[in-house]
Amino acid sequence: MPTDKERMLDQKLYMAGVGELATDNKKSRRLTRLFNNTTEEQQKYRIELLQQLFESVGEKVFIEPPFRCDYGCHITVGNNFYANFDCIIIDVAKVNIGNNVFFGPRVGVYTAGHPIDPDVRNTLLEFGKEIKIGNNVWVGGNTVINPGVTIGNNVVIGSGSIVTKDIPDNVIAVGNPCKVLRAITAEDKQYWEQQKAEYEADIEH
Numbered sequence: 001m002p003t004d005k006e007r008m009l010d011q012k013l014y015m016a017g018v019g020e021l022a023t024d025n026k027k028s029r030r031l032t033r034l035f036n037n038t039t040e041e042q043q044k045y046r047i048e049l050l051q052q053l054f055e056s057v058g059e060k061v062f063i064e065p066p067f068r069c070d071y072g073c074h075i076t077v078g079n080n081f082y083a084n085f086d087c088i089i090i091d092v093a094k095v096n097i098g099n100n101v102f103f104g105p106r107v108g109v110y111t112a113g114h115p116i117d118p119d120v121r122n123t124l125l126e127f128g129k130e131i132k133i134g135n136n137v138w139v140g141g142n143t144v145i146n147p148g149v150t151i152g153n154n155v156v157i158g159s160g161s162i163v164t165k166d167i168p169d170n171v172i173a174v175g176n177p178c179k180v181l182r183a184i185t186a187e188d189k190q191y192w193e194q195q196k197a198e199y200e201a202d203i204e205h
């Protein structure tokens, strides 16, 4: 017979807050409280706390406090991750974040769902669906990523988007519900490389 935690990670209905889940949740509350009480002088300690909190953490990870999550131990973060203030990750299922991912302020990554039927919902049975975010992704501020969504590689999500369906590679996607606005092309690369060259020629070294 599986435990509630095993059913949760199998993306099936489970009862929150019981058994091992209660222990995991308490650990996460403690670590996020310690993290959110750190100062900017405590970067090394911040990383140590994230290493205890997350399933795995890459190099050069910077999360602006305050940060909140349900369990932490279901979150995998790649290299060069930056999350601006007030990021919330509800990780009742796995959340996999690739390399070079930037979050604007108030990004919500919500794996959790509740039954549509109120009688079943009111029993407090719930479920989670995994979220995956690829490499080289910038997620604009106040975006919500819904349960089960996969965002591809080289993607920009506009501010205030509600991402309800998968987003393919190499696009800008915006809105509620979030839809592809356009592809990211060689012209974008050329434009931004030009801007960078101008900066490098201009700036005092």
Ligand SMILES: CC(=O)SCCNC(=O)CCNC(=O)[C@H](O)C(C)(C)COP(=O)(O)OP(=O)(O)OC[C@H]1O[C@@H](n2cnc3c(N)ncnc32)[C@H](O)[C@@H]1OP(=O)(O)O
Residues within 6 Å of the ligand: 082, 084, 102, 103, 104, 105, 139, 140, 141, 142, 156, 157, 158, 159, 160, 161, 172, 174, 175, 181
């Ligand atoms: C780490 C950090 O990120 S901190 C900084 C946080 N900053 C942000 O969150 C800003 C995020 N940036 C955006 O949302 C930008 O609008 C981008 C990057 C998605 C697009 O920028 P641009 O390529 O310059 O797009 P542009 O302004 O030309 O808009 C193109 C069209 O998309 C629409 N659009 C742009 N952004 C959005 C959005 N977030 N939601 C809905 N529609 C949008 C525009 O209204 C415009 O529509 P139109 O063609 O009908 O006039």
